[in-house]
Amino acid sequence: MTRFHALLTFTFLLCGSFSALAAEQPAQRLQRELTPLATLLSGGVDAFELSVDADLPIDGDKQKIVLRLRKLANGDYEFAGTHKDYSFVLQRVQNQTTFALPHHKVAFVGSGESPQEDHLAAKGISGRLVSTDSTASKYVTLVLNAKPEAFASLIGFLLKPELDAETNQWRLGDKITAGFSDEGKHCKLNSQEIEINVKLTHELENDSLAWSVPDDFKITELPRDEIERQLVRGVRRATEILAPETRLIKPPHNSRKVENGELRWVEGQRVCILSGTPEQVGLAHGQLLKEEALKTIDSVLYTFGTFNTIRTGTWFHHDLNDAYKRLAPHIPERHKQETKALATALEIDEHLAQTINVFPELFHCSGFAVFGSATTDGKLYHGRVLDYMTTIGLQDAATTFIVSVDGKIPFANVGYAGFIGSVTGMNTKSISLGEMGGRGEGQWDGVPMATLMRRALEECSTLQEVMTLWETSPRTCEYYYVFADGKTNEAVGVAATPEAIEFIQPGQGHERLGEGIKDSVVLSAGSRLEKLRERVLEKHGKIDAETAIWLMSRPVAMKSNLHNALFVPEDGILYVANANHKHPAAERPYVKLNLKELLQSSVQQRAVSKKD
CATH class of the missing domain: 2.50.20 (outer membrane lipoprotein receptor (LolB), chain A)
Incomplete structure (x- = not known):
């Protein structure tokens, strides 16, 4: 317990x-x-x-x-x-x-x-x-x-x-x-x-x-x-x-469509396809996932908020509001517009929706990218393990979003109903990203981490563009990342604080990560890092999608493992596993999703909507 x-x-x-x-x-x-x-x-x-x-x-x-x-x-x-x-x-x-x-x-x-x-x-x-x-x-x-x-x-x-x-x-x-x-x-x-x-x-x-x-x-x-x-x-x-009721453990798989959006179930997982202007995307998000988004809000704002108030002695709403005041100037206006439309659909206060979306900044996983000589076919495989608070029930709202905002690069975002930012994602330019939280709570005078991640998915076509975005943006707290580009088989590990940023190249040794492994970037901590390194070395040269998923199994993933994702950016493929109330994500089935095919259905839907 x-x-x-x-x-x-x-x-x-x-x-x-x-x-x-x-x-x-x-x-x-x-x-x-x-x-x-x-x-x-x-x-x-x-x-x-x-x-x-x-x-x-x-x-x-x-x-x-x-x-x-x-x-x-x-x-x-x-x-x-x-x-x-x-x-x-x-x-x-x-x-x-x-x-x-x-x-x-x-x-x-x-x-x-x-x-x-x-x-x-x-x-x-x-x-x-x-x-x-x-x-x-x-x-x-x-x-x-x-x-x-x-x-x-x-x-x-x-x-x-x-x-x-x-x-x-x-x-x-x-x-x-x-x-x-x-x-x-x-x-x-x-x-x-x-x-x-x-x-x-x-x-x-x-x-x-x-x-x-x-x-x-x-x-x-x-x-x-x-x-x-x-x-x-x-x-x-x-x-x-x-003590979840059956409806939460086995939710009804009801697919539905609204203008600019579709909710479908793929092998038991929610996939929400959104397209249009920021306002249209936000409105469709809320219309399709209202009940799930309200569960997210209750989990974060009320259940976790009460626990955190008892833990810290400060009123959680005040902490959240203070964080948002300092983070808001660094959030793009288009994201604020999307969140405002989301609030309208959810029938909640706009300020509440805006503040709840900076929640990841208040609290502080494992990741790797292998390619070239490390894999069976030379392709880049990017694994991302999110070990994050299954105890607050976010798994009830787990959703993979396929988002195409007008004028921006389409992307897949492995996330949760009610959140528009990203902690795990891949775009159609073969860029994939995952983060790992560190210390530094309270250092909020910069771009929220989840906003920066989403901006990279929407704006960046190359690994260098992602790195430049991080270098030139004011950053918050302490975070670690794995960035990858499947077009060029490039990947990099990142250690970032508000004051400094360090890029760890494939094969590069590091005092906190150990000796470098050829054509590999490996990021974790403690015994999980040791186990992940051991597995990569054991399977080096033999890694394919199935083996890459095995790399993320327990104990590399913790008991609090909320979701896992494996990206094959070159092919536009991602594999996603979500936790439930009894099992961490690593012990749950992975579902294969094709970003390009899902986006094509979105294009077809918009064409039908315009014709009607």
Whole structure:
């Protein structure tokens, strides 16, 4: 379990895990023991205190997470969570919502009327926090609509625990035991990996909330609806990521067309073909991929944004806005126009769409190019491994875009609905590019990396033109790249910061990359670099498309491997694999796409549209 997943679980535990926790068998005793928790979950208790002490495996070690929820009869409540690295307190009273981070000694406070949508009022909160695209919604529906006794009996029947007469505990399979005491108000779950203690108190000693903002905390005033929307949508999307419904795991393969765009499915992957002016491209993008783009926004802005706020102590929206203010002057007007049209189609605020598209700049993979004597046919093969945060669910919006903007070079962009920039792409001039993030967060006085990548795809016909674009553009942060040109069998590795840029030629040794390999550029880090170099040397002279794909397999690709792409630029061919909720991209099927053929269908579609 990663720290990010642990933190998602942190906020999700009350919504989903308690329901599962209550799930045992319909024996009379078990029904009696489960009824107190079922009564609380179904809203049958006006005032209570609930505590969860959990020891969970995180990053290979057992780590403690403590949750406390106190609710008063008038609907006021306080929810707190602590971990050795993170902590939060959410307090909601009639006229104020406070989200505090004790580790950072900061509090975000919103006052006034309760928001009309995505609010945190106690009544019916489970229905707002748990998405219908999450399997957890089934438990919530059951809890909210069934009588506590019936709920306890049904869940008990589904899990079928067995009572161990010697230990007086219930056994769930071979590994988990559950014991109840204090008339069902105390439950303890154990296995070799976890230990969870749940305690309920129905009679509160005093009718008040215990926590108040300490004097040494920095207080930031925010609109109340902004705080509550951030948390509600963040948790709701997290329930989809942690427990996705079938519709997300196996989305319906519905192809459709709009003016200037087509969405088609190729062997289970989304391919979105867009053409026209920047405005037309943006509008078609949003019309074809509205639901997927909104999932992307929820993943980035709300789920990751909430996690990042807890991690850093700064409000994520403020970070994003600050980055955009400094990056915006370096973004081409045509890209802003495309994003504005995208926002119109998505029916979201334009500023939100503009800021969300600089997200890659806030956070910081492997890549290679082999050709000539390294390959079986002398062709250039360019592999790109994106190891990037499968934990925020971007795979739900994975899309390969085939884009032809009027007056620009057409290109393929392996990306995600809602993003117009590029981190992985190839154009019709046989130029291919991939990046690898480094350090330098906050160095934003330059062209956003994803904008620079897209500009290269749209504007550059040769490797030298790509290199010149990077040399002459103000750059941000620290990034590494592999650029390749299939026309000339040229490739180069790049190390770029705002202050300097270094080009590593094929066969050139480097202190951070090791000795050079003939007709090869190899870029990665740590043990993944060692394994990639080992594989290239082992197969040198025998590399074809199948072998090049093998070069990117685990452990060169990490568990967080979001997508992989293999470009054969000379032929205009790319192979793409995307992660799903269970497997990294390297363990998923690759789909072969022909850029020229896909573009031809776009040309034919535009001709028909103009004729009509």
